Amino acid sequence: MSNADLLPGIARIRARFVGMLGDRLSELESLVASGNGIVPEPAAxxxxxxxxxxxxxxxxxxGLQDLGEAAxxxxxxxxxxxxxxxPGLPKIFNDLGDFAELAEDLLEEEQPEDAELAQAVHA
Amino acid sequence: MRILAVDDDPIILELVAELLVTFGHHDVDTAGSAAEALEIVGDPQSDLYDCFLLDIQMPEMDGIQLCRKLRETSRYVRTPILMITAMSDKAYIDNAFSAGATDYVTKPFDINELRERITTAEARIAGEGALTKKIFAVSRGTEPQEQVKVALNEPVTIMDVDGVIDYFAFENYVSQLSRGSLFGSTVFGFAIRGIASLYRQSTAFGFECLITDTAEAISDCLQGNQFLITYAGNGAFICVVEGGYRPDLERLTDMVNLCIHDMDLHFCDGRKLDFRVAPGEAQRMIWRGNGNAMEAVILAHQTAEDEALRREKMQNDFWLTERAG
Incomplete structure (x- = not known):
């Protein structure tokens, strides 16, 4: 039995999570792009x-195991x-890219407006 | 139960609140930081909480520091504290138990697991009653009046000794960790020789000092390792040491006994208190399943008690032989 079956309120919390995901993704994007644009600041x-x-x-x-594992x-x-x-920065950027892709897919599926916004930020 | 959940992630707080209400008639408050939690519990108008759920990784003051702060207050010295942690936080878990945590749950939550941990905490509260009678502390002053002597076989919590934790928490630590990562851990025990006789000769306060001083000696001798110790009752201590530590138990026992000897201990009536500990058999915990991990603890405990009895008997037999000769 999944957590969603066990917990009646999980859909509401999941919606809030997805609602925050767009902002979190944008924040991640700007943090990783900090510094000289090549090597992010350690604090970032x-x-x-x-x-x-x-x-x-x-x-x-x-119920978003893949996204959680990628994060x-x-x-x-x-x-x-x-x-x-x-590992070096290329591996970090690569894994972050995989994570962002999963997050964008989820946003597109559940919150198409936020997905467009996130894609616009990435562009 | 009245529960305070502390996490800097609002989603986790919402999840925890939802889950706990689903599990039973729990009254749940939440705080987004350790500072906010301390403000809530420090409010004199605030009712007591029965249980805490603390996220380990929080900015500024983390959950381990918060746990330590809560334990410093007389109101929450024995309240169950469950740490919330990511699965990769093994070192944090050890530190959390050292700081006074009684159990932990991992994120992402397995709902059935969380329910079980909360039920265990609830059962603990329901079963314990007057908990403060069973706390021994290094920071004791003079002998208190009318102190109740704990039963010889009763596990007690020893406060303020590095790495020494409550027996209930120790059981949780071993049974929980065995599911994932007890790689390289070794468990072994020490038992005080002639404990029944020492117990009979001691006042309540004297027995507290005896047990606490022995815990201090063991803790001092294990410094430099990552370890946890508990007092299991009947003069027996159980230690779990991480990181592939292979103890030379005879040498370690000599060190502990020397440390106890150097403390120059006395009974309350002034008589010299000279006693020794005996070691049990060390048990490696690699690849042990949940039940077997606890079996290893029981075996470590049992063999230490057996060895303490054997050495006492051997000493008595030695004197009998000497006299006969």
């Missing part, structure tokens, strides 16, 4: 990590990068 990466941590923590409970991968990438310098 820390903030990005905190956003990803929140998404990873709640998405799975709301967790990005979070772990950043933790490792800030601690050791590995």
């Amino acid at each position: 990466l820390n903030d990005a990590k905190a956003i990803l941590h929140k998404i990873a923590g709640s998405a799975g409970t709301l 967790r991968t990005c979070e772990n990438d950043i933790i490792c990068y800030l601690d050791t310098g590995a």
Whole structure:
């Protein structure tokens, strides 16, 4: 039995989560683009990590396991990068791209207006 | 139960509130930060909370620091505190237990698991009653009047000793972690030799000092490792050490006994208190399932008690042999 079956109010919370996802995605985008545009500031990466941590923590409970796992991968990438310098930025950007794609698909499916906005920001 | 949930993510707070209300007739308050939580619990008009759910990773003051602050207050010294954590936060979990957490749940939530952890906390509250009688603290002053002596076989909570946690929390720690990551952990026990006799000779306060000082000695001797210790009753302590630690238990026992000896302890009536601990068998916890992990704890406990009895008997037999010779 899924969490959605067990928890009657989950649809409302999921809608709120998706409602916040567009803003979180835009914030991630600007944090990663901070600094000289090539290497993000460590402080900005820390903030990005905190956003990803929140998404990873709640998405799975709301039935969005893939999105949650993609966020967790990005979070772990950043933790490792800030601690050791590995994996390199290309891997982080690549994983963030995968995460953003999943997030945009979800927005497009559930909130088409927010998806357009997010895509406009990326463009 | 009256529950305070603390998390910096409003979605998690909403989820937790929804879940807890679904589980039962819980009265749930939420706080978006540790500072807000401290403000709420510090309000003299505020009713007591029966249970806390604290996110570990929060900006500024994190859940572990908040847990420690709550434990410093007399109102919440034994209230169940469940930490909310991402699955990768193993080091944080250990620190949270050291800070006084009694259990943890992982994010994303498995609803059945959360329900079970809350039910366990509820059962704990219902079953314990006068909890504060069972707390031993290093920061004790002089002997208090009319102190109730705990039963010899009763686990008690020892406060203010590094790495020493409540027995209930220890059980939760071992049974929870065994599901995921007890890789490389070793569990072993120490038991105080001749504990029944020492118990009979001690006042309530004297027995508290005996147990707390022994916990301090074990904790001091394990410094440099990542460890948790609990007092399981009957003079027995159980330790779990992370990171592939392979204890030389005979050497460690000598160190603990030397440490106890150096404390120069006395009974309340001034007599010299000289006692020793004996070690049980160390148990590795790799690949053990949930039930087996607790079996390892029980085995560590049991073998320590058996060894304490064996060594006491051996000592008595030695004197008998000497006398006969």
